[in-house]
Amino acid sequence: MFDLHRLRLLRELKHRGTLAAVATALSYSPSSVSQQLSVLEKEVGVPLLEPVGRRVRLTEQAEILVAHTEAVLERLEQAQAEVAGSLTGITGTLRLAAFQTAALTLVPPALTLLRAAHPALRVHVTEAEPESALPALRARDFDLVVAEEYPGHPHPRHPELEEVDLIRDTLRLALPVGAGEGAPGDQPWVMEPEGTPARRWATALCRDAGWEPDVRYESTDMLLHLRLVEQGHAAALLPDLLWCGRKPTVPLLELPGGHRSRRLFTVVRGGSSRHPAVRACREALARAAEDLDRAAGGR
Template sequence: MFDLHRLRLLRELKHRGTLAAVATALSYAPSSVSQQLSQLEAEVGVPLLEPVGRRVRLTAQAEILVAHTEAILERLERAEADIATSLTELTGTLRITSFQTAALALVPAALGLLRDRHPHLRVHVTHMEPEKALPALQARDFDLVLAEEYPGNPKPRLAELEQEDLLDDPLHLALPMSVGAGDTEGPTAALRSLAGHPWVMEPEGTAARHWAMTLCRDAGFEPDVRFETTDLLLHQRLVEQQHAAAFLPELVWSGLPPTVPLRQLPRGRRIRRIFTVVRQGSSRHPAIRACRDALRRAVGLRSSQA
């Protein structure tokens, strides 16, 4: 029978990419990881790694082993959930990540609800963009991810992860006060009127940046992006101080009145989807269920206060 610990190391290598990354994540020496994987190769009787330059990659047989390891770990997730469900009190640590606007608008209220209902559950929150958080979830660095999907830019749904919708967040064109895009203009005309204006957007490589660039190009212009940051509060401030135009989601206002003029975006481009993601098999865990319930209630509280 193959050693489960060594199988997990092989799985970690698939998700983290290098022996050094596996060693750092698990607090091992790289030589120890390499030795364990060599022993696994001896157990299996076929090569599991092949050199590619200075790195290694998994062989076809290693990929087969990782697929079976994923199934075993999913079953163990279910076992952990069943054990936790059998207990009368919810304890332990729940590790979640959230992107900025959800962290500001929803997470504090959800934490308060969790504290009141499950005072012995320790919740650890990390601010992280979904592009990095989802691979970290697969690698078991976190238990739940708050993620977003922009219109027209769907991401592949990985079989080993489970998604649950949380809310639809309207997106707006945010104008500096000095820009005269009138209320009577249509969405595309209002957008096109900013062709010569400076913009603030999220960095290259993010889903938000791809969506924003597509919007502008479909309106017939290449935006003059002078400011790049994932901090949407800085986006808001730059618009308020009349340095840039921006695309801002409704969550950024946290239920308060907008501080800059807003215009509608073209139809089909106005809503981003916000959802939670967990590993396959862990959705039945009472801590996951409690967190998702608290987030849904936080959305409800925000809606009732709007």
């Protein structure tokens, strides 16, 4: 019978890409990881890794082992969820990742709800963009991720992950005071960095309108986007969630139909979806989203 610990190391290598990254994540030395994988190769009786430049790649047989390891780990997560569900209270630690806007507006009220209902539950929060948080969720660095999807730009789906819709967040064109409605193509712009889903969506939206945006400022920080608009330096595409029910401080214009809202959703691994802590956190986030939606008054 193959050793599960060594199989997990092989799985970690698939998700993290290098022996050094596996060693860092698991607090091992790279040489220890390499030795354990060598032992696993002897147990299996076939090569599991092949060199590609300075890196290594999993062989076909290694990919088969990883697929079965994923199934075993999912069953173990299901067992953990059932054991936790048999207890009278929710305890332990839940590791939550959320992108900035959600971390600012949805996470704090959700934490308040969780603290009141489940005081023994410890929630560890990390601000992370979905493009890094979702792979980390698959690698079991997080238990729950709040992610986003922009109109016309669906993110890759993974069968081992389970998504639940949270809220539709309206997006609007924000212009400096006095810019006028016909001026977005003449304005400097602030956008998220090249290669991000938000940047691809925003660039496509501008091009569909017939002009190329003059992007002078790049940041994932929506508060910086807002400050640049407020002080007359740039136009931006801002989500309603940023206002958190407050009155906007800059002029906002509607976007064309089909481009008006992003989808916010929670993501967990399928094996942990029934864990009481995961379910409680999802419910708290959903309640926080509903409260913010009501506060916005359908703006």
